[in-house]
Amino acid sequence: MNTNENAAPILRARSLRHSFGQTDALRGIDLDVQAGEVLAVMGPSGSGKSTLLHCLAGVLVPDQGSVDYSPAGRAGTAISTLAEPRRARLRLTDFGFVFQFGQLLPELSAADNVSIPLLLSGTRRQDALRRSTEMLERLGLDGLGAKLPGELSGGQAQRVAVARAMVTSPAVLFADEPTGSLDSLASENVLTLMLELVREAGTTVVMITHDARTAAYADREVIVRDGVIAAGYRVSA
Amino acid sequence: MNNSLTLLGLLSREASYGYDLKHSYDRYFGAGKALAFGQVYSTLARMVRDELIRALGEETGGGPDRKKYEITWAGQNKVHEWLFTPDVPSESLQSNLFAKTVIALLLDDDANRLLDLQRMRHMARMRELTRLKQEANLLQVLQCDHGLFHIEADLRWIDLTSARLTQLKKELQSA
Numbered sequence: 332m333n334t335n336e337n338a339a340p341i342l343r344a345r346s347l348r349h350s351f352g353q354t355d356a357l358r359g360i361d362l363d364v365q366a367g368e369v370l371a372v373m374g375p376s377g378s379g380k381s382t383l384l385h386c387l388a389g390v391l392v393p394d395q396g397s398v399d400y401s402p403a404g405r406a407g408t409a410i411s412t413l414a415e416p417r418r419a420r421l422r423l424t425d426f427g428f429v430f431q432f433g434q435l436l437p438e439l440s441a442a443d444n445v446s447i448p449l450l451l452s453g454t455r456r457q458d459a460l461r462r463s464t465e466m467l468e469r470l471g472l473d474g475l476g477a478k479l480p481g482e483l484s485g486g487q488a489q490r491v492a493v494a495r496a497m498v499t500s501p502a503v504l505f506a507d508e509p510t511g512s513l514d515s516l517a518s519e520n521v522l523t524l525m526l527e528l529v530r531e532a533g534t535t536v537v538m539i540t541h542d543a544r545t546a547a548y549a550d551r552e553v554i555v556r557d558g559v560i561a562a563g564y565r566v567s568a
Numbered sequence: 569m570n571n572s573l574t575l576l577g578l579l580s581r582e583a584s585y586g587y588d589l590k591h592s593y594d595r596y597f598g599a600g601k602a603l604a605f606g607q608v609y610s611t612l613a614r615m616v617r618d619e620l621i622r623a624l625g626e627e628t629g630g631g632p633d634r635k636k637y638e639i640t641w642a643g644q645n646k647v648h649e650w651l652f653t654p655d656v657p658s659e660s661l662q663s664n665l666f667a668k669t670v671i672a673l674l675l676d677d678d679a680n681r682l683l684d685l686q687r688m689r690h691m692a693r694m695r696e697l698t699r700l701k702q703e704a705n706l707l708q709v710l711q712c713d714h715g716l717f718h719i720e721a722d723l724r725w726i727d728l729t730s731a732r733l734t735q736l737k738k739e740l741q742s743a
Contacts (some may be wrong), residue, residue, distance in 0.1 A: 375727065375731055523702075543690070543691065543694060543719075543720045543723045543724075544694065544698075544716055544717075544720055546691065546694075547691065547694035547695050547697070547698040547716070548698055549695075550695075552691055554684065554687070556730075561680075561684055562680070562681060562684065563681065563684040563685060563688060564684075
């Protein structure tokens, strides 16, 4: 783990509350995520863990509470107070995302899928393709750049999704059940490669999983239960 | 499963005769394997010697089953320490953890906390095994996988039990 215990956490959530209609998804969450750590967020279905991830990543604005993002060497940002265009920009420049079912664009090749975040941030097409090809090779997908997602196995497609999330060297990678649709061996391959990449890059990871073997790749875990962090896992300060 | 501590845990609810204690034990934990009277009385004698419990006096003409026992402060502390000390993950864990969970609910103590403590201990061991796999040869990887899957089975039981605690408590209290 590449963390500095004296530094401010890269993500700090305080008193997060969020409801969907009558359902309270988050009921007062405090959470610190240290720079460079890999954190697993566990908990039963419907416990609020996906809502928590969406609030941390600026996808959702919590009804109450704050999320502060403090990357090394830059001024901190109160994500929860930003308007959507600025949150969208932050997600593009600083965050990467991996979901359970890859969510690759089916009509684009693997290499084009990986290029998308670079193209959206203004990288020239030729440079974007070169970097996406390098990233695919790094994930053991040499020669598969021209394939469409439908022509890849589940494990290969998920590695393309990891490549797409990591190609911009994000400060934080948010992963929601990244291996939830894979068998044990494919899951192990994806996690091992993903963790090698993030540790080399010093990327912080917030990973939702209900699977203990997946969570065991993390540096620590927290349990979300009924919209709060379970007692033994709470922030002490 | 630790029979002595389980009996001590049952006794910490209220003073009991050895006879009632044995039946209480059999009701909660004796499925297919009732405790022998001899074992109950020898365990009680040992706990009296260790000052974890004391005999409250004897009814005239009674045998060992006519003695009533109550737990001491030292005994209460021993039960509390047992409940909230996570076990080393092992194949025999499940039954001990089962006993602790039931005793915590019977005592109206924090069963969720003991399950969380055990989950942390399990996750720590799973992280160790996962790290070991990174540098291991395939045979060692298989060995680590064996451990990981067994610990995972315990964790799944912990998660399910955690989700069922409220219902479990109601059932135990109405039994």
